[in-house]
Amino acid sequence: xxxxxESGGGLVQPGGSLRLSCAASGxxxxxxxxxxxxxxxxxxxxxxxYISSGSGSIYYADSVKGRFTISRDNARNxxxxxxxxxxxxxxxxxxxxxxxxxxxGYFDYWGQGALVTVSS
Amino acid sequence: DIVMTQSPDSLAVSLGExxxxxxxxxxxxxxxxNKKNYLSWYQQKPGQPPxxxxxxxxxxxxxxxxxxxxxxxxxxxxxxxxxxQAEDVAVYYCQQYYKTPWTFGQGTKVEIK
Numbered sequence: 014x015x016x017x018x019e020s021g022g023g024l025v026q027p028g029g030s031l032r033l034s035c036a037a038s039g040x041x042x043x044x045x046x047x048x049x050x051x052x053x054x055x056x057x058x059x060x061x062x063y064i065s066s067g068s069g070s071i072y073y074a075d076s077v078k079g080r081f082t083i084s085r086d087n088a089r090n091x092x093x094x095x096x097x098x099x100x101x102x103x104x105x106x107x108x109x110x111x112x113x114x115x116x117x118g119y120f121d122y123w124g125q126g127a128l129v130t131v132s133s
Numbered sequence: 134d135i136v137m138t139q140s141p142d143s144l145a146v147s148l149g150e151x152x153x154x155x156x157x158x159x160x161x162x163x164x165x166x167n168k169k170n171y172l173s174w175y176q177q178k179p180g181q182p183p184x185x186x187x188x189x190x191x192x193x194x195x196x197x198x199x200x201x202x203x204x205x206x207x208x209x210x211x212x213x214x215x216x217x218q219a220e221d222v223a224v225y226y227c228q229q230y231y232k233t234p235w236t237f238g239q240g241t242k243v244e245i246k
Contacts, residue, residue, distance in 0.1 A: 050183075058175075058183065058226055058237040074234045108182055118230025119173040121194060123182035 015039040015122045017109045022127030029099050033127055035092040035109030043067075043087035046112035048120060049094050051105035061107070062094065063117060077103075099131045135159050135229050139238035145246040152214040154241045156227035161207045164231065171231035174203055174212045177240075178223045186225075187212065219245065 021033040033049070049061040062083040063072040071083055082095040092109055107127050110120035136159040146152040162171045170190035175183040185194045187203040190210055200215045214221055222245060227238040 057240045058177075058228075060233075060235040060237070063233070072233050113185070113188065116171070116230065118171070118233070118235045119185065119188050119228065120175075120183075121185045123184070126182055 015111070017111065017122060017124035019107065019109050019124045019127035022107065022129045024130045024132065025099055026133050027100060027131055029131070030095070030097045031099065031129060033094040033096065033107055033109075033129070035124055037090045037092065037109075037111075040111075042085075042090040046114055046117050047085060047092045048110045048112055049083060049092075050108045050110050050120065050123075051103075052108070052126070053102075053105045056105075059105075063112070064092070065117075096129070099129075101131050103129060104131045105129060134234055135162065135231060135236050137227055137229055137236050137238035139225075139227060139241045141241060142239070143242040143244065145244045146214075146217045147246045148219065149216050150246075152217050152221070152243055154212040154225050154227075154243070156205075156210040156212070156238050158208045158210075158229055158231075160231075162229045162231035163207050170206055170210070171229055172203075172205070172210050173228045173230065174201075175226045175228065175237075176221075176223045177226065183226065214243070217243070217245070 016038045018036045048063045064083045080098045084093045109124040111122040113121040138157045140155045172190040174187040177183040191203040202213050204211050224240045224242050
């Protein structure tokens with residue numbers, strides 16, 4: 014069974030940093046592209062970032078470019094999102110989502126999400 | 134960026150009746166070389182992550198009941214629930230994966246009348 018479990022969310026002050034992790038199991042992690050998608054409280058979905066299976070291709074939404082860094086460790090079956098210079102508008106549930114692939118850009122499995130709250 | 138606009142924002146349908154959700158993209162998501170529409174639909178129930186229902190505008194994902202169907206091409210798409218069940222109460226999102234940034238519609242909330 015495919016499982017994606019996010020961790021690392023919490024309360025952080027504006028300008029602070031946080032690192033999210035996503036532990037994957039039930040599939041060959043190293044063969045799949047992965048994404049982060051977020052959802053502000055009571056709002057819709059926003060794609061945040063993508064990383065290819067071998068980390069050779071990485072994309073970001075303009076709203077996080079230069080502040081967030083996506084990475085993965087295929088040996089540990091883990092996906093990461095390093096979030097720096099956090100703003101109030103980054104407050105959201107962050108989902109780890111597997112890319113169904115070929116082409117990339119739509120998501121067949123999602124984790125339960127990690128809540129990130131940016132507030133003083 | 135490609136803007137995805139759904140209509141209506143919410144709808145209430147009687148059990149067993151048809152529910153129809155529309156999605157319009159600000160530019161075509163039909164890729165000319167393979168004649169495929171880069172459009173997906175997701176269902177999100179309260180307190181749960183989204184679930185992929187349909188991709189390529191009309192292909193149901195594995196295990197999705199056949200009462201869910203997708204149609205349309207170019208810039209105009211429709212998700213139809215042919216006979217609404219109680220478990221279909223959710224917010225539904227369309228999404229384009231034609232080009233980055235991949236973008237979602239604002240969502241349509243489906244309730245029971």
